[in-house]
Amino acid sequence: MVDIEGSPGSSMHGVTGREPVLAFSVASPMVQTDTTAHFKVPVDSEHKAKVFKFYSFSKPHGLTFQLSWISFFTCFVSTFAAAPLVPIIRDNLNLTKMDVGNAGVASVSGSILSRLAMGAICDMLGPRYGCAFLIMLSAPTVFCMSFVSSAGGYVAVRFMIGFSLATFVSCQYWMSTMFNSQIIGLVNGTAAGWGNMGGGATQLIMPILYDIIRRAGATPFTAWRIAFFIPGWLHVIMGILVLTLGQDLPDGNLASLQKKGDVSKDKFSKILWYAATNYRTWIFVLLYGYSMGVELTTDNVIAEYFFDRFDLKLHTAGIIAATFGMANLLARPFGGWSSDIAAKHFGMRGRLWNLWILQTLGGVFCFLLGKANTLPMAIAWMIIFSLGAQAACGATFGIIPFISRRSLGIISGMTGAGGNFGSGLTQLLFFTTTKWSTETGLSYMGIMIIACTLPVSLVHFPQWGSMFLPPTKDPVKSTEEHYFTSEYTEAEKQKGMHQNSIKFAENCRSERGKRVGSALTPPNVTPNRV
C-alpha cells in the first residue's frame, strides 16, 4: 500500500496511531527489505525503517525518533512551565484570578494556528528545519519570561510560548519520513504520548529548580525568573542537536524531498471539503476537546489547586501534579490498545463504546476530584481521571483513521486543533471566574465532559453501525468500499484516484468485528489487480 507521495495530508498518515496493521515491525513478505542499503535496521525500498525500537539511537531512524519526541517534550515543558510556579508569579505580578485564567487560555490558544501552519512549513523546508525553526525561534519567548512585570506581559509571553506546541506536527511528519507506514502507528503514538509527558514533568522540574535557585540565595521574585532559563536552554540545545544530528530523509537528501513536495496529486480544497462535510469530523473535534483539552487544562490548574486547597508546599504540589501528566507514558497507548482489542471482538461498535466508557469515566472522576475534601481522595480521583482522559485520547485516534481515507490528514489536524480549543474553552468557562472556586470548576468540567462525550453515540458508519444501531441492510451501502470511495466523484474515479481507498477498504474489513467471515465481495467493484 503506497501513499500518493506528497499529497496534502499524506504526511499525517500515522498521526492517528492506529493504522489497521499495528506492529513493532513489518514482516518481509509484506514489505520488501532493501538489502542493498547499509543501515543498522532493516529498511524498505524508500529506506524507511521496518523495525521500531524505542531505545535505539541508531542513525538516522532511531536518532530521529529520539530527537523528535524530546523536542516535543521540551516544548510541553516550556508551555506549562509557569503553571506550578503560579503561586509565586501571582504575588510578584499582582495577578487576579482572571489574569491567571486568561494566561492559561492564552498558553493553549496560540498553537491552534501554529499547528495548522506547521504542516505547510514542513512541506516547504522539511521537518528538520520545521522543528528547529520553531524550537529555536520560541526560545527567546521563554527567556522573555524574565522581563515580565505585569499581567498583560505575562499573558502575552505565555501565548507566544504556546506556539511551540506545533512541534507535534513536525514530530509526526518527521517520523513518517523515517518509518514504514505499517508501523508508523505505534511510532507516532509513542512519540505523541511521551511528548505529552512534558506537561507532567514540568510540574516536577520547575518547583525543584525554583527551590535550588532560592537556596543559592535569590529572592523568590527573582528565583522564578531564573528558573525559566532552564527550559529556554533546553530549546536552544535541542534546536542545535536537531540541526546538527538530524536529517530530513534516511538518505539525508533534502533536495529530493523538495521535489516530492511539489508533486501534489490531490487538491487541498477537495480534501478540506470532504473533511468539513463529514459530520463525524465535527463530533470528534468536539470529543477531543474533552479528552486532550481537559488534559491540557488540568496541566495548567492542578498544581495551584493542590497548593491552595490543601496548603501544600510548592514542590509537594508539583509532585502530585506531575503524576497527572506523567501517566501519559502508559495511559495513552493503553487507550489505543483497548480500542484495538474492542475492535477485534465487536468491530467499530466496540471502538465507539470503548471511547465512550473511557472518556465518561474521566468525566466522572473529574467531577469527584472537585468534590474531594481530603488530600488522599483528591489524589486518588485525580489519577483515575488522568487515566480516563489520556486513554480516551489514544482511543480517539483509534477511530479517526476510519472516518475518511482521503482527508485523513486534515481531519487529524482539525481534531488536534479541537483539543486545544476545548482546553481554552474549559479554562475560560471554569477557571477564569471568581464566581466559584477551582474545586467547583473541576466538578463543572467533569459534568461538561460527560455531556460532551454523549455525541459519540451519534457516530454511525453505514457499513459498521454505531453504538446502538446495526449497519445498514442495503447491500451496496453496507460495504467499506462504498463508504470510502464515496469521497471521489465519477471523474476522479475514472482517473483511478480512489485506488488507495479501495485497498484501505479491503484492509479494514476487520472493523466488522466477529462478522468479518460473512463479508461478501461487494458488487460492482473489481478486485484490485496489481
Add this chain to the structure above:
Amino acid sequence: MSTLSAFFVVSAVVLSCFALTAYGALFSSLHQTLVLNSSPTQGQVLQSGEGQVTVTWSLNKSNPGRTDSNYKRVKVKLCYAPISQVDRGWRKSDDNLKKDKSCKYNIVTMPYNSLNNNFTWIIDKDVPTATYFIRAYVYDSVGEEVAYGQTTDSHKKINLFHILAITGRHVTIDICAACFSAFSIISLVGFFFIEKRKTKTSHQK
C-alpha cells in the same frame, strides 16, 4: 512507573494526613485585648526590602475580668486588607484560623509581655504589592490562639498602608536573557545559510 509513584505518594499522604487537624480556633471567639500601634500612617506607601515598620503593643487595661494568665506568646503578622483580597481566592479570610489565609507574613514572634513591647521590622523582599494592616495573635501554652489585637477597626477600613513589591528583575538577568535569545536566532539563521550555501556548491560541482 507512574502508577507506582502515585501509589507511593498516596500512601505517604494517607499516613501524614493523620497529623493534620482541620479544626483550629475560631477568630470570632477571640477577644481583642491587645492594643496595637504601628508606624505607617493611613495610605503611606512603603518599599519592600527597604521600608521599616515599627510595631508597639500592650495589654488593654480597660478590660476588667479578662486575665492574661494564659497568654504565653505573641505573633505579629502582616495581613491583607479587603481590597487586596478581591478576585484573589488564595488570600481569603476564614473564621477557622487554620484555614485563614489573610495573614501570611510573620513580622515577629515574641514571648508575651503586658507592657512596652515594640519591634522594628524591615519589610521582607517576598512581600507582594498590596494594601495591609497589622494584627497580633496571642497564643497560650498549647499553641492555640486566645486573643488578638490589630491596627485597624473591625471593618478593616482605617489605618491601612501600602507596600510596593520588588520587581524581581535584575539588569544581569535581562542581559543574559537577551544574549541567549540572540544566540538562538543567530545560530539558527547561520546554520540555515551555511547549509544552503553547501547544497548550492555541491550542486554546482
